[in-house]
Structure formats: C-alpha cells, structure tokens
Amino acid sequence: MNFSRALAEPARPGRGDPASPDEKEVWTAPYGDSRVVIIDAETGAIIQKVPVRSRQINRLRFTSDGKSVLVSDAGNGDLIILDARSRKRSSD
Numbered sequence: 472m473n474f475s476r477a478l479a480e481p482a483r484p485g486r487g488d489p490a491s492p493d494e495k496e497v498w499t500a501p502y503g504d505s506r507v508v509i510i511d512a513e514t515g516a517i518i519q520k521v522p523v524r525s526r527q528i529n530r531l532r533f534t535s536d537g538k539s540v541l542v543s544d545a546g547n548g549d550l551i552i553l554d555a556r557s558r559k560r561s562s563d
Contacts, residue, residue: 491555492537500528500542507531507542507553521558523551 488499490512497510505525509518526546533540533555542551552561 489531489533489540492533498531498533498540500525500531504528507540509558519558521553523553523560525549525551 488497490497495512496518497512499508499510500506501508505523505528507521507523507528509521510516511518523542525542525544527544529543529545531540531542538555539561540553540555542553543549544551553559554561
C-alpha cells in the first residue's frame with residue numbers, strides 16, 4: 472500500500488517506517504515535519520498526528536515489547552520516547 476497518499480507531505484521513501492506490533496498501524500514522519508503520523512495499515516487513513524517537538528525526525532522504531540516508540544532527532548541528536556498506547560512523550 473502507498474501510504475504517502477495519506478500524508479500532506481510524503482515521507483522519505485525507503486526508510487522502513489515501522490508497523491505496530493499488531494501490524495494495524497504504520498508510524499511515520501513526513502520529511503521536514505516535527506510530528507509523527509500514525510496511519511491505519513489497512514485503509515491508509517491518518518489516525519493521528521502526534522507533535523513531538525523535534526527539529527528533524529530521522530528514524531522511528533518500536534521497542535521489542537511494543538510499549539514504546541523510539542524517535543531519533545537528527546537535528547539535535549535527541550532520543551524521544553513515545554508511549555505507544557497513549558501516543559504521548561514518556562516525559563509528558
């Protein structure tokens with residue numbers, strides 16, 4: 472499925488955006504945006520846009536237990552941790 476059609480600004484191709492452990496969602500970050508976009512894997516519809524206060528999101532990865540999403544910020548080297556269930560920063 473081409474998820475970029477669901478985004479206002481397409482994600483960079485070939486990054487390997489992660490699917491949730493249940494494979495029902497794809498989490499991505501459009502290039503130049505400071506939000507994580509959560510997409511329904513079946514329909515391609517945007518479920519939610521999560522602001523993460525990032526300068527330049529580089530990669531997203533689910534932790535092995537699926538409880539958190541690690542977001543690397545190439546702009547300043549920060550590692551942002553999102554709670555996968557609440558979709559909020561762990562520090563919030």
